[in-house]
Amino acid sequence: MLFHVEMQVNLPPDMDPERAAALKADEKALAQELQRAGTWRHLWRVVGQYSNVSIFDVPSGDELHDILSNLPLFPYMDIQVKALTRHPSAI
């Protein structure tokens, strides 16, 4: 199943910079592992925002929830998910 996921990152302005850098490095490593595995199909930056638009390919919403809730930045993100299905006019 494909899912369209928007993640808005809201790190507290007073977060320790070393803690923020460590979270971002951990997030990057996991994001790249999931991309290599074909699970995180697309990852795009939204211009002018600390947010991304992503496409995930996972068997179920439960599995997507597990992945998203285990992201290091999860406690600091607002996430919106849309399940996708094939458009009848798509070629």
Ligand SMILES: O=C(O)C[C@H]1C=CC(=O)O1
């Ligand atoms: O930067 C972001 O959009 C948040 C998150 C998603 C992938 C990653 O490395 O960080």
